[in-house]
């Protein structure tokens with residue numbers, strides 16, 4: 679088996695046995711059972727909700743189980759404008775989520791502050807939490823969210839399953855409090 683092969687199977691040799699790597703199996707389970715924490719903060723959240731409807735059907739990717747508890751979710755989707763007032767709450771909920779966990783910044787506001795270059799708006803949620811996938815748009819359409827979630831699946835696929843439990847995920851700037 680090469681290092682890039684996820685599983686090996688030869689019916690003449692193994693019969694009903696499939697050989698694989700622990701990382702491949704664990705990451706396969708993880709990427710097909712992402713439970714999002716819908717951090718809907720503004721208009722982008724409407725597109726996030728649409729992704730759960732029958733037209734776009736996020737359940738095709740095993741991601742329809744939106745949880746409103748950090749104890750039951752592993753992917754925070756930040757959809758909307760992050761104000762300084764809300765930033766503390768976003769960070770606290772992120773801290774309450776268990777590893778392994780991922781963050782998706784959905785839309786211009788969550789990614790960069792968007793058009794709100796103002797004293798009240800955090801200029802990107804990556805100042806307080808480590809972001810795995812950024813999705814452009816104002817707002818991004820549900821298809822863009824699905825594409826971003828598939829990019830996240832690709833990222834999970836290449837991770838070391840144990841290292842993600844131990845990593846100390848850095849963030850660019852934790853000093854988000856207003857001066």
Ligand code: SF4
Nearest residue numbers: 721722785787816817
């Ligand atoms: S990116 Fe656009 S649609 Fe999304 S929250 Fe900001 S202003 Fe609203």
